[in-house]
Amino acid sequence: MKVRDLPDRFHIHPLLWAMLLIGYLTGSFAELLIILTIVLIHEFGHLTMAFFFxxxxxxxxxxxxGGVMETDEYYTRPSLEEYLVLLMGPVQHLWVYLAIHLLSIWNVLPGHILEYAFMYNTYLLLFNLLPVWPLDGGKLLFLFVSTYVPFKKAYDHVMIFSFWMVIGLVLVTVIYHWSTLHTILLACFLLYEIRLEWKRKHFVYLRHLLARLQNNNLFKQQKSLVVSPYTTVSEAAKGFYKGRYHTIHIPVDVERKSFVALEETDCLHAIFTDQKPFLRLEQLAKKI
Incomplete structure (x- = not known):
């Protein structure tokens, strides 16, 4: 995507248009404009790093x-890239704090406006760092978990954790009488997004496997897997870790410690090229 195409990529949700209209009618348009500005700065942080890569x-x-940058690149690129793209959003809030401090020194804006900007900048930063999908914190949590757990299992676990995390936070707000219409809307939005992601998890998993097949030269770390010869190639692929290239060892003679080795790409070709995801590894080994 080119820079000149950037304005076409931005979309304002109807709910935000409604809130801007309400803010104008109720005299709080300036506060809502500050919120929108902080959200834009946050998203431009993600976009800048995404453009770089x-x-x-x-x-x-x-x-x-808040905002959501939609891209098919998540979980198909090296983890370092994804960490940098995700972190660049929250980092922008530090510059916002600096700007608020300078504006207060120069007396450019009224004090109550700057206090509101400081408060919302803090809320948005902390909210986005919650370990809940689809927030930055939830995606960072997945990248961390996927270092120690296979991709598919890590993805499923983070989605389930996110669901119960939202439910738990809602219960806390109810117990301590912190719940407001805003918090209810936030919870509904997060649960809706988690539900959508859970429904498309198989597509995300297949996209990840296809990206592995097309870009296996990006993986520098090697990992060996010992798998039963009766395991299918699709089951073996569920054990693949993000950012690592796998060699699959099939035991032939356990006592003599004799193994047949298959490459990760052999399994992926069987799934996508040959379209035989249920082929057993022993059958694949004989073909190769």
Whole structure:
């Protein structure tokens, strides 16, 4: 995507348009404009780093309480790239704090406006770092978990954890009488996004495997897997870790410690090229 195409990628959710209209009618338009500005700065942080790594950006949806950068690059690129793209959003809040401090020194804006900007900048930063999908914190949690757990299992676990995390936070707000219409809307939004992601998890998993097949030269770390010869190639692929290239060892004679080795790409070709995901590893080994 080129820079001149960037404005076409931004979309404002109807709920945000409604809140801007309400803010104008109720005299709080300036506060809502500050919120929108902070959200834009946050998303531009993600976009800048994504541009640097030449990611394909589908769109950026702006909500009243944040934004979501939609891209097919997540979980198909090296983990370092993904960490940098994700972290660049929260980092922008540090510059916002600096700007607020300078504006207060120069007396450019009224004090109550700067206090509101400081408060919302803090809320948005902490909210986005919650370990809940699809927030930055949830995606960072997945990248961390996927270092120690195979991709598919890590993805499923993070989705389930995110669901119960939202439920737990809602219960806390109810118990301590902190719940408001805003918190209820936030919880509904997060649960809806988690549900959508859970429904498309198989597609995300297959996209990840296909990216592995097309870009296996990006993997520097090697990992060996010992798998039963009766295991299918699709089951073996569920044990693949993100960012590592796998050699699959099939035991032939356990007592003599004799193994047949298959490459990760052999399994992936069987799944995508030959379209035989249920082929047993022993059958694949004989073909190769």
């Amino acid at each position: 030449r990611w394909r950006i589908k769109k950026v949806m702006l909500w009243p309480f």
